Amino acid sequence: MIFAVAEYWDRFGFSPENLMERAHEYSKQAYAPYSKFSVGAALLTEEGEVVGGCNVENASYGMSLCAERVAMSNAVLRGCRRPLAIAVASSHPAFCPPCGACRQFLSEFNPDIDVLLSVDGQLAIYRLDSLLPLRFKLDIA
Numbered sequence: 356m357i358f359a360v361a362e363y364w365d366r367f368g369f370s371p372e373n374l375m376e377r378a379h380e381y382s383k384q385a386y387a388p389y390s391k392f393s394v395g396a397a398l399l400t401e402e403g404e405v406v407g408g409c410n411v412e413n414a415s416y417g418m419s420l421c422a423e424r425v426a427m428s429n430a431v432l433r434g435c436r437r438p439l440a441i442a443v444a445s446s447h448p449a450f451c452p453p454c455g456a457c458r459q460f461l462s463e464f465n466p467d468i469d470v471l472l473s474v475d476g477q478l479a480i481y482r483l484d485s486l487l488p489l490r491f492k493l494d495i496a
């Protein structure tokens with residue numbers, strides 16, 4: 356867990372708490388009729404823009420999309436290639452760390468992205484690298 360707050364928050368006049376609030380807002384847009392577990396993700400780009408995502412489920416369960424991947428894809432569409440931070444929030448008071456697939460997906464763009472989570476009502480910041488050691492990289496000559 357990282358307690359030192361990165362310099363970019365001041366630069367953008369934005370706080371980790373602000374990003375977490377946005378994640379909570381985005382979770383209200385979730386389409387989660389099957390699990391009833393709504394997730395929102397708020398991603399901070401290098402330009403200081405906040406891009407959102409929510410989970411989008413499907414009757415064919417395996418096709419469901421996680422909030423983090425929706426947010427990252429949304430950010431790519433806007434030209435973002437190196438996100439700085441992502442906050443994840445769920446409709447439940449439960450701890451909601453990104454699933455393994457989302458960790459790998461985010462690591463493609465920034466293996467050191469700050470991952471903001473709400474733990475027992477307290478905000479915690481993890482570096483993605485610590486949540487996904489030995490990530491898969493396509494090292495081909």
Ligand code: THU
Nearest residue numbers: 390392394410421422452453454
């Ligand atoms: N979910 C996310 O949106 N992000 C995660 O990192 C884990 C799980 C969603 C997928 C599914 O719609 C619901 O939460 C229950 O698993």
